[in-house]
Amino acid sequence: MELEALQQIDSEVRALGAQIVVITPELERYTRALHKKLNLTFDILTDLHLKIAEQFRLVFTLPDYLRDLYKSFGSTLDRFNDEPEYRLPIPARYVIDTGGVIRAADLNADYTIRSEPSETLRQLRTLSAAAAD
Amino acid sequence: MASLQERLDEFKKSFESGAPPYNAPHEAIETMHRATAELKSTGIERRALKAGDRAPSFNLFNQDHVQVDSGDLLRQGPLVVSFFRGHW
Numbered sequence: 001m002e003l004e005a006l007q008q009i010d011s012e013v014r015a016l017g018a019q020i021v022v023i024t025p026e027l028e029r030y031t032r033a034l035h036k037k038l039n040l041t042f043d044i045l046t047d048l049h050l051k052i053a054e055q056f057r058l059v060f061t062l063p064d065y066l067r068d069l070y071k072s073f074g075s076t077l078d079r080f081n082d083e084p085e086y087r088l089p090i091p092a093r094y095v096i097d098t099g100g101v102i103r104a105a106d107l108n109a110d111y112t113i114r115s116e117p118s119e120t121l122r123q124l125r126t127l128s129a130a131a132a133d
Numbered sequence: 134m135a136s137l138q139e140r141l142d143e144f145k146k147s148f149e150s151g152a153p154p155y156n157a158p159h160e161a162i163e164t165m166h167r168a169t170a171e172l173k174s175t176g177i178e179r180r181a182l183k184a185g186d187r188a189p190s191f192n193l194f195n196q197d198h199v200q201v202d203s204g205d206l207l208r209q210g211p212l213v214v215s216f217f218r219g220h221w
Contacts (some may be wrong), residue, residue: 001144002217005137017210021201026219028194035196045193045201055189057181058216066168069161081219089216090177096188096212100203103211105183109173111218112145114137120213127211131179 001115002091003038009117010041016124023047025089026082048082053089058107062086095123103127188214 006020013020020042024031031044050059062070067086091114092107104123106115135143148204149162182188192202206212 001140002215005140006213006215008171013213019206019210019211020213020215020216021206022215023191023193024217024219026217028196028198030219032196043195043201045191045194045195047191052189052191052193053216055182056216058177060172060175060177063168063171065164069164073161078156087177087213089179090172091218092181092216094182094188094214095210096214098207100183100188100190100207102182102186102188105181108176109175109177110169112141112169114141116136116138118136124211124213129135 003034003040003044005114005117006042007040009121012121013124016121016128018124020129021045023052023089025050025053025083025087027082040084047089050083050087050089056092056094058089058092059087060090060109062088093120095100095120095127097127098131 003022006022010020017115022042022044024044025047026034026044027048028046031046035044038104048051053059090107090109091111093115095104095107097103104120106119108114148157151157151159151162162215188203190203192200195201
């Protein structure tokens with residue numbers, strides 16, 4: 001749902017001179033299919049073994065009992081992400097300015113809670129207004 | 134169009150009802166709640182990079198196996214970076 005929601009604001013994001021990128025531990029063969037299926041106009045980047053997510057300090061390890069539960073659902077993270085340790089990033093959305101500084105961070109350890117894309121647009125507008133001053 | 138959070142709430146309600154199409158057992162839902170509460174209690178949200186921090190640079194392959202460099206992107210304008218756990 002996050003990807004579809006981002007797709008809906010992509011043209012507005014571009015109109016503000018900005019770009020969206022999605023970073024996921026998922027392997028390229030899966031991101032390629034997903035990108036096609038959702039007709040995305042921004043890139044999905046594969047962060048193999050969560051190297052970048054680690055630098056943003058977003059990585060956690062699924063506890064054994066949850067790993068077993070997901071396996072019982074047929075979800076095999078080790079296959080999709082080549083991640084035998086079952087590590088994942090918490091969901092997070094960042095706005096980064098052209099100087100490489102984070103200007104907004106929306107994150108939540110509860111993966112059922114996300115900030116609205118309209119909030120991200122508002123953050124970008126604040127940024128471009130400040131740049132115009 | 135419903136907001137993203139409204140759609141997530143709708144999905145959660147449907148999933149946690151235990152009804153089709155997900156047929157999630159009650160114990161499974163309890164387990165997932167427990168895991169989320171434990172994860173929150175680790176303080177990961179406080180430790181994660183936040184506004185004012187310098188964003189780490191990255192150079193990663195996109196879905197078409199083209200290398201994408203964050204420095205190149207930032208020369209064109211600001212970035213929205215979304216970390217996504219995957220569709221599994």
